[in-house]
Amino acid sequence: MPSKRTNNTITGPLGFRAGSVACGLKTGHALDLAVLACECPAVAAGVFTTNKVFAAPIAVCRKHLAAGQAQALVVNAGNANACTGPGGMKDAQAMTVQTARALGIDPQRVLVASTGIIGQRLPMPRVRSGIDAAIGKLADTPKAGREFARAIMTTDRYPKTAFQQIHLDRCVVCIAGVAKGAGMIAPNMATMLCFITTDVAISPTLLSRLFRHSVDKSFNAITVDNHMSTNDTAVILASGLAGNATLKSLASASKFAAALDDICLDLALQMVSDGEGATKGLEVAICGARTVADARTAALAVANSPLVKCALFGGDPNWGRIISAVGACDIACRQERIDCRIGSQYVLRKGSPVSVDRRSLAKIMAAKVVQITVDLHMGRAEFCCYGCDLTPEYVRINAEYHT
Secondary structure: OOOOOOOOOOOOOOOEEEEEEOOOOOOOOOOOEEEEEEEEEEEEEEEEOOOOOOOHHHHHHHHHHHHOEEEEEEEEEEEOOOOOHHHHHHHHHHHHHHHHHHHOOOHHHEEEEEEEEOOOOOOHHHHHHHHHHHHHOOEOOHHHHHHHHHHOOOOOOOOEEEEEEEEEOOEEEEEEEEEEOOOOOOOOOOOOEEEEEEOOOEOHHHHHHHHHHHHHHOHHHEOOOOOOOOOOEEEEEEOOOOOOOOEOOOOOOHHHHHHHHHHHHHHHHHHHHOOOOOOOEEEEEEEEEOOHHHHHHHHHHHHHOHHHHHHHHHOOOOHHHHHHHHHOOOOOOOHHHOEEEEOOEEEEEOOEEOOOOHHHHHHHHOOOEEEEEEEOOOOOEEEEEEEEOOOHHHHHHHHOOOO
16 A cells, blocks of 8 residues: 655645745735646636626636646735726736746636735736746645645635545545635635645546535535625646546545545635634534425525524524524425424424523533534435624624725
């Protein structure tokens, strides 16, 4: 069996290098522009915001990913390049052209992503110098991977990374991911950037299918403030250098699919735990629904309820707010069938309250992550989503975040 590799950053999978610099898009000389490059054309897939108001980089990426290949991406923080008109589109395209020229590749194989303030043009002289400097720093080291994770941050309190190794055909396959996101988080997807690298050999069609499935259960199942962003981007690049037989079917890819699911959910939960001003996490499971769509609707209604989120912050097991949020949804449910648990304690059975141990319930509400389960007893479908509390600090952060 081949030995494990020790670089657990986004440059860990074979073939990937990263370079990050501070070019003045953020204050305080923080890293704010990064380039990720693959030594060969990589199989690629992406999932983007469904907001009808979307940033210029989204349009560029959708076009460039049509062929299912990419070899590099350039990303900046501090400026979203959103709602910037035709000039913003030219800026995004210029970023791909300059990156491609420096790397000696086709501009159609370069992806671009931006995050930050909406409605301002990029300061392109700074961006251009930053791209050249970042490419000059390209390396496959753990340090380069860690700096890339920091360069994409905005209001994040810490970088978000995940890594796994699996064995396929006696080959070590690595999967690594980085993400940013703390506010404007709501399906689909979040104000998030996520970049995943892997050295698995896989067909473009299968990679796209698996990635969309993973995103649906992770980044599309989290919410901080029920506000969809203009720049949501999740991209996966597969270099194919691990040496495994190319994955072409769901049956052959089961182990890789499970690891990819884990990576995406890990990153998604890190975003929720780092939600702007958040002190507690929330896990809402709806079961016994007639359809998965009903379960999803109800789960997100609870997780997005300002009243539920405030009760979570205050440690108040106010199950009335939970049930009210479920009942207000346009789903199939009947009051006399609903059960509700907070943690392991039932607070409602068949639509009627039950006596509870208040001390035990207080301990449950004081936990770092509070679990809420609602059984509708209408069918067999279920869905789980993840959120956080609403705090005065969230209000302060967003009141002071000015254009």
